[in-house]
Amino acid sequence: MPEDNHPLPVVPQLLDNHAESFLAMARRLEDLGYERLNWNLGCPAPMVTHKGRGAAMLAKPDDICALLDAVLPRLVCRLSLKTRLGMRDRQEILALLPCLNGYPLEELIIHPRLGVQMFNGQPDLGGFAEVLAASHHPVVYNGDIVHLDDFQRLAARFPRVSGWMIGRGAVARPALAEEIVAGKPMTESPARLAAYHDELFAAYAEKLSGPGHLLGKMKQFWLYFIASFPGREKLVKTIVRAHRLDRYQEAVRAVFDQGGG
Ligand SMILES: Cc1cc2nc3c(=O)[nH]c(=O)nc-3n(C[C@H](O)[C@H](O)[C@H](O)COP(=O)(O)O)c2cc1C
Numbered sequence: 001m002p003e004d005n006h007p008l009p010v011v012p013q014l015l016d017n018h019a020e021s022f023l024a025m026a027r028r029l030e031d032l033g034y035e036r037l038n039w040n041l042g043c044p045a046p047m048v049t050h051k052g053r054g055a056a057m058l059a060k061p062d063d064i065c066a067l068l069d070a071v072l073p074r075l076v077c078r079l080s081l082k083t084r085l086g087m088r089d090r091q092e093i094l095a096l097l098p099c100l101n102g103y104p105l106e107e108l109i110i111h112p113r114l115g116v117q118m119f120n121g122q123p124d125l126g127g128f129a130e131v132l133a134a135s136h137h138p139v140v141y142n143g144d145i146v147h148l149d150d151f152q153r154l155a156a157r158f159p160r161v162s163g164w165m166i167g168r169g170a171v172a173r174p175a176l177a178e179e180i181v182a183g184k185p186m187t188e189s190p191a192r193l194a195a196y197h198d199e200l201f202a203a204y205a206e207k208l209s210g211p212g213h214l215l216g217k218m219k220q221f222w223l224y225f226i227a228s229f230p231g232r233e234k235l236v237k238t239i240v241r242a243h244r245l246d247r248y249q250e251a252v253r254a255v256f257d258q259g260g261g
Contacts, residue, residue: 002033013038013082017053017063019070030076036106037075041083044115049087055115059087061096068103080106082142087115090127094134101136109140109165125157138162145169146227148179172227188228194256197225211245218248232258 002010012029014037016022026037041064043054050056057064072079081100086092093110100108112128113121123143132139141158142165145151151164169176174196175186201218208214219240226236235255242248 011036011038011080013040015040015043015048015053017057017067019067022067022071023074026071026075026077035077036080037077038080038082038109041081042111042115044084044118049115055084055087058083058092058096058115061092061099064096065099072103078106080109082109084111084113084115085124085127085131090114090124093131097131097134105137107138107140107162108135109142111142113143129158132158132160140165142167146172146176148176148185151180168224171221172224190256193225193228197221197252215242215245215248229255
């Protein structure tokens, strides 16, 4: 709901492959006051792709264009796309671009992997360069930016990129955005990381039912937080092995007491 997101500007995302249900949800979001929507054409999760949604749609460019034909004239919100290079082959996005170029889209957000790769391997920067050159829309880069030098290397290579989207790196290292704005690396403050962790913990304790769910949710974050504790991975693993909340909290305090990096 919009009031839960204040003051962050939020762009709701739809994961659909039928024009009528897409439009029905878009109407509800427009009624809530949203002015921008994003269509997910990149999700590689089998439970999504088996239903022909997300990255699976990239193999069917005609279906993508048919949905845009049906939806765009009736949409009040501006629409952007979040996508990968293809489901199985980067030729898929290159085949789709001439058609996408004809629509009034706000931007394309490109995660330069294939759906079948999930998150394995490296982002295909050559493939991204081809999309950037062929797209008539603003192109946002997304993928594997965790440290300042990742960003600087990409920004130097792709000056025409219109924006940068950061997922896992922002969860792992909350100082990353500040580093990028300041243009210099910063040491992640252990006290600030601990406060960030405690805020997440308190919010999920309120939202989730039971210690098992809370433990499971918080452990997932440590898959990303581990990047803030270089050289201390063994200690962080004691957190992931904890089977009770009290053990979890003891292990977390031990990690924070030794500091971040
Ligand atoms: C657990 C998880 C859930 C994700 N859920 C979504 C999603 O709902 N919509 C989406 O567009 N991307 C989703 N992504 C993909 C990210 O938006 C992003 O494209 C991907 O993680 C690569 O960027 P990063 O290396 O900066 O994280 C998800 C990624 C992960 C790891």
